[in-house]
Amino acid sequence: MPDALEARSLTKHFGDFAAIDDVSLSFPRGQVHAVVGQNGAGKTTFSRLICGLYEPTAGEVLVDGTPLRVGDIRSARQQGVDMVHQNFSLPPSFTVAEAMQLFDPGAPAVVGRRAMERRWSEALRRRGSAIDARRRIRDLSVEARQSLEIIRALEGQPTVLLLDEPTAVLAPSEVQGLFEQVRRLRDSGLTILIILHKLPEVFAIADTVSVLREGRVALAVTPIGEVTAEELTRHIIGPDSELPQAHSRAEDAVGSATGADHLDQASGTVLELEAVDAPPSASDRSLEDVDLRVRAGEVLGIAGVEGNGQETLLDVLSGFGRVSSGTIRLEGTEVTGLGVLARRRRGVRFIPSDRNSQGVSLTTSLWENIAITDLLLEGRRWFSPRGRKAAAATRLATWKVKHRRVEQLAGELSGGNVQRVILARELADGVRLVIAGNPTRGLDLAATAFVRAGLTALAQEGVAVVIVSADLEEIRDVSDRICVMRGGRIVAALERNAPLATVGAAMVGDAA
Numbered sequence: 001m002p003d004a005l006e007a008r009s010l011t012k013h014f015g016d017f018a019a020i021d022d023v024s025l026s027f028p029r030g031q032v033h034a035v036v037g038q039n040g041a042g043k044t045t046f047s048r049l050i051c052g053l054y055e056p057t058a059g060e061v062l063v064d065g066t067p068l069r070v071g072d073i074r075s076a077r078q079q080g081v082d083m084v085h086q087n088f089s090l091p092p093s094f095t096v097a098e099a100m101q102l103f104d105p106g107a108p109a110v111v112g113r114r115a116m117e118r119r120w121s122e123a124l125r126r127r128g129s130a131i132d133a134r135r136r137i138r139d140l141s142v143e144a145r146q147s148l149e150i151i152r153a154l155e156g157q158p159t160v161l162l163l164d165e166p167t168a169v170l171a172p173s174e175v176q177g178l179f180e181q182v183r184r185l186r187d188s189g190l191t192i193l194i195i196l197h198k199l200p201e202v203f204a205i206a207d208t209v210s211v212l213r214e215g216r217v218a219l220a221v222t223p224i225g226e227v228t229a230e231e232l233t234r235h236i237i238g239p240d241s242e243l244p245q246a247h248s249r250a251e252d253a254v255g256s257a258t259g260a261d262h263l264d265q266a267s268g269t270v271l272e273l274e275a276v277d278a279p280p281s282a283s284d285r286s287l288e289d290v291d292l293r294v295r296a297g298e299v300l301g302i303a304g305v306e307g308n309g310q311e312t313l314l315d316v317l318s319g320f321g322r323v324s325s326g327t328i329r330l331e332g333t334e335v336t337g338l339g340v341l342a343r344r345r346r347g348v349r350f351i352p353s354d355r356n357s358q359g360v361s362l363t364t365s366l367w368e369n370i371a372i373t374d375l376l377l378e379g380r381r382w383f384s385p386r387g388r389k390a391a392a393a394t395r396l397a398t399w400k401v402k403h404r405r406v407e408q409l410a411g412e413l414s415g416g417n418v419q420r421v422i423l424a425r426e427l428a429d430g431v432r433l434v435i436a437g438n439p440t441r442g443l444d445l446a447a448t449a450f451v452r453a454g455l456t457a458l459a460q461e462g463v464a465v466v467i468v469s470a471d472l473e474e475i476r477d478v479s480d481r482i483c484v485m486r487g488g489r490i491v492a493a494l495e496r497n498a499p500l501a502t503v504g505a506a507m508v509g510d511a512a
């Protein structure tokens with residue numbers, strides 16, 4: 001019997017660059033196959049080839065032994081391959097029932113609202129989902145949206161389901177729920193390809209693992225029991241690369257003079273929030289009576305289950321969102337009413353959680369993405385593109401952004417490299433305060449270590465850093481102090497060596 005899915009000498013060029021180069025991989029049916037690799041290794045390009053979104057430059061994809069018709073995702077669906085993208089596809093302004101109907105190839109053209117809602121309520125219940133079919137997509141949590149995207153795919157009765165970095169948008173506690181769903185689907189006979197970055201996740205869910213490196217196969221489909229984490233890391237980064245050192249503040253503090261020891265009580269307060277209330281933001285709830293204080297050289301970690309006001313807090317801190325009452329001060333000066341640009345002038349830099357819509361313009365070149373903030377700050381009418389391009393090239397090199405030319409569009413880079421572009425732009429001159437939302441989400445091992453080390457190094461230089469992350473270990477590793485958000489409030493302020501269990505208990509509201 002042929003395997004569920006096979007790539008044969010698959011190659012995809014963008015111009016003269018081979019993003020996927022002679023890749024042959026074969027995936028047996030009824031298993032969970034993890035595909036891993038560094039940022040830019042070619043994972044997304046590979047999945048787009050597999051589900052018929054891209055036409056290969058050479059080679060072919062076989063589904064159940066039959067060549068995949070390419071260039072049309074609908075024909076791939078008819079052949080039984082579907083994909084859940086990193087960026088969700090269901091339209092946010094639609095209700096759940098409307099969105100599901102839109103994507104249902106067998107749906108009648110005209111149907112009454114009641115009948116439509118009934119139909120999808122039943123379908124959701126059948127699949128074990130408690131989501132209300134009348135709710136708008138945009139009002140659902142990320143976790144619910146993702147499970148709906150999976151249900152949308154399942155309704156087409158695929159034999160192969162591709163999940164492109166599904167854990168990158170989830171809080172760690174939500175990953176368990178996703179994995180349970182994936183296991184159930186596998187046990188019902190589905191073949192699942194799942195793109196992942198974190199090795200513990202690979203070992204938790206995968207039956208097999210394969211590795212892509214620089215567009216080529218570094219490890220062919222291998223049963224998970226036959227490979228160790230060290231071997232896998234080696235395949236991912238290559239035999240000649242140095243193993244990334246995850247930088248940990250907690251470790252620094254043991255027997256060394258670094259860590260938080262550079263902080264003394266005399267360090268000035270950089271950011272102060274007093275009794276801040278704010279209305280809900282586009283994607284998160286309101287803030288209530290938030291007090292915060294961050295000193296120069298300090299990394300303040302904000303932990304919390306997603307949806308407890310963290311995104312609204314990020315908006316309010318960066319100047320995108322307004323407060324309804326309370327005060328925000330920056331180095332002693334009130335900035336409550338100031339917008340983004342005015343705060344930037346005072347040294348505030350922002351790494352947003354949603355990099356593709358808030359962080360960069362994907363349809364603009366790399367050098368323009370980097371130059372734009374400087375130009376806005378300088379208020380210039382005239383500038384030399386040549387000088388700006390050279391400056392951008394230096395910054396891209398410092399942050400090791402994998403790119404070919406500074407004129408390249410940001411949208412052509414892999415997700416992890418887009419994040420590095422943002423860091424290259426934001427963490428340059430004149431920084432006093434960095435506001436970072438999930439800064440390592442979707443980044444590979446090396447990039448994660450790199451970003452964390454970059455943020456802690458800034459703090460060592462006296463910059464104040466606020467990092468909001470759903471990843472508790474990240475919070476613990478980089479923070480000097482930890483505040484926990486729940487229900488739009490700060491419910492706990494803890495020292496960095498607080499046990500994770502204490503932080504976790506504050507997040508969910510258990511008395512610790």
Ligand SMILES: Nc1ncnc2c1ncn2[C@@H]1O[C@H](COP(=O)(O)OP(=O)(O)OP(=O)(O)O)[C@@H](O)[C@H]1O
Pocket residue numbers: 014017019037038039040041042043044045046402411412413414415416417442
């Ligand atoms: N449309 C495109 N035009 C030009 N180059 C592209 C395009 N899409 C991808 N690439 C290049 O192909 C390479 C592989 O990118 P891809 O997005 O597949 O990587 P990835 O492994 O998914 O990375 P990440 O983990 O960061 O998402 C990258 O160097 C990227 O710049």
